[in-house]
Amino acid sequence: MTVFVQLLDERGVRVPSAEFDPFVAHLTHADLLGLYRDMVVVRRIDAEATALQRQGELALWPPLLGQEAAQIGSGRALRADDFVFSSYREHAVAYTRGVRLVDLVRVWRGTTASGWDPFSIGMATPQVIIGAQTLHATGYAMGIRNDGADSVAVAYFGDGATSEGDVSEAMVFAASFRAPVVFFCQNNHWAISEPVTLQSTVELADRAAGFGIPAIRVDGNDVLAVSAATSSALARARAGEGPTFIEAVTYRMGPHTTADDPTRYRDADELAVWHGRDPIARLAEHLRAAGVLDAAADAEVAAEADAVAAELRAGCLALADPEPLSIFENVYAEPHPVLERQRADYARYLDGFA
Structure with a gap:
């Protein structure tokens, strides 16, 4: 069984780790406050986009509510020359890569087939075909190795994608060619309406061993642990040691998309348990105990989140319909x-x- 990595417990108390502490030793309290700011802002972006869809301004939106730490912790660990291949839910990762806010919603408003220029931010546009991006990331990583560079390709996907053949094929190639790729699986416990326990009788991280790929199982609601796990995997890849599989154990607190009703298949008690593990509240407790997050800082972050949401809404409503041809x-x-x-x-x- 793969070891579970946690650096902040559910009360925000620091948990020491001889193996992973060195990867976050450089992070100051100001850096942690920055991660808190990121998570609050992207949750506000997500809420605003969901509201836009409910108001008929977007055709669809895949919420990330509850998965902020998994995406911000990993996204902020990347270098500018690394390249991301994501699914359709990694809005927070796109935010860390510097995507313009309006570009997050272009596809979902139906005004374009692609939200942004991939090479300008080092991130491919979202892949809707489940798991296909893992093959793209592995191929890109093989190119990195052939070029003699030390950048890394990162593939983001959900627990449901691990049941797809594309993911297995990508891991075969990555292991065989020691490709510098990180497979970042966000186990949010639900592949639309199917629980992860139905998809796999073992922890998802344990599947990687069959491909000869080392794995890290991390608390996906612990932004500090996610940062450390991702940094560790990136270091392995840059050193020529090949791929790593990360299973970030988190929870999708909202619907699969705005077209889904999770109350039809999900128990309310389960949702309540995961509300108690909220990634933003956890880091907030840690920062308050350290005297870093006070009422003034909280108000400043909230104001920034509101300003970002207003910018997103204005940009969305200003998008013009394309010419049909x-x-x-x-x-x-x-x-x-x-x-x-x-x-x-x-x-x-x-x-x-x-």
């Missing part, structure tokens, strides 16, 4: 006769409404 742009690098024929057919169809 623009859907045919940027499909192929060069003119393609089949696509041109389809474009002409669609133009004639649209003309029928004139």
Whole structure:
């Protein structure tokens, strides 16, 4: 069984670890306050985007409520030259990579097929096909190794994706070629309506051993432990030691997407237990005990979160609908006769409404 890593317990009390403390020894109280600020802000972004969807301004939104520590702790551990391949829920990771707020919602408003320029922030646009991004990350990591660089590819996916063949294939290649890739699994306990216990009879981290990949099982609601685990995996990859599998044990406190009703399959008592393990409250307790987080600092963070939410809303509402025929742009690098024929057919169809 893989060792469970925790550096802040559920009351925010520091838990020492000889193995992982060195990876967070450089973090000051000011740095921890920055991580707290990040988590509060991205939770506010998530709440605002959910409200926008409920108000008919977004077609869909996959909430990250409860998973802030897993995403912020890992995202802030990355270097600018590392490259992220994510699923559709890693809004907080995108935030740490410097994505513009409005770019978070472009796809979900239906105004574009891609939210941002991947190379400008070092993060591919979200992958909706479950688990496919692990193959993309492994291929990119093999390219890093061939180039002789020491950057790292990081693949984010959920517990449900571990049941997909793509993830197994990616891990086979990563292990065989010692690719500098980190497989970051957020075990939020629910693959839509199926519990993780139905998907696997063992801890997900233990599956990695079958591929010859070392694993770390970390408290995904402990931002400090997530930072340490990610930094450890990144160090291994940069040293040429190959891939690492991280299982961040967290919980999806909201629906799978705004089209889902979790009350149909999830017990309210389970949700209450995980509310008591809230990642933001945990770090807040630690910072208050250290005298770092007071009422003034809390108010400042809350004001920043509100300002960010207002910017997100304004950007979303200002997005213009694209020209219908623009859907045919940027499909192929060069003119393609089949696509041109389809474009002409669609133009004639649209003309029928004139």
